[in-house]
Amino acid sequence: MRHNDRADESDKRERRREILSVRNGLTPDDVRVSAAALARRALELPELAQARTVAAYVSVGSEPGTLALLDALRARGTRVLLPALLPDNDLDWGAYEGGESLTRVQHGTRMALFEPSGPPLGPDAVTGADVVLLPGLAVDAHGTRLGRGGGSYDRVLARLDRAGAHPSLVVLLYDTEVVARVPAEPHDRPVHAVVTPSGVRRFD
Secondary structure (H helix, E strand, O other): OOHHHHHHHHHHHHHHHHHHHHHHOOOHHHHHHHHHHHHHHHHOOHHHHHOOEEEOOOOOOOOOOOHHHHHHHHHOOOEEEEEEEOOOOOEEEEEOOOHHHEEEEEOOOOOEEEEEOOOOOOHHHHHHOOEEEEOOOEEOOOOOEEOOOOOHHHHHHHHHHHHOOOOEEEEEOOHHHEOOOOOOOOOOOOOOEEEEOOEEEEOO
């Protein structure tokens, strides 16, 4: 690893700590109100209106809330895929059939995640999505996304590339998490848009 790579990784860790500290200060009411606004903004996206299949995720804790959006997409007749974390940090996928179809899964000492309880569809199921909604901690003016550092979505994006799949990539964030710059690495793939409670910004 080159010196600049180490510096960028250190910078990423510091930025993650800062953003998570702010998120941890949010109240349940803050999260609930933001989630409703986020769903309204996201549902205005033409990409989501036209999508037959959307790969998404279930927010946990103080993450920008996604359940209202997932239910609205499902009510539209959109097929929604949700991830299940595998032991190697890769992601399998399953269909979202409403809140009752989710199972709380504790992954070792890490946070518990809500995952689809139906049959697994395999890691390649994501390649059939028209839109992929990505979790993140920040995005910059170039569309570079700062993730949590686990690498799961780097694998997803690499799998899409290998399959020649080109879904719209959309990250869901709070307003303050759209920043001037985040540290970037050569494998980072920019997103097409960010949705926050106050609006949408496009990068393509």
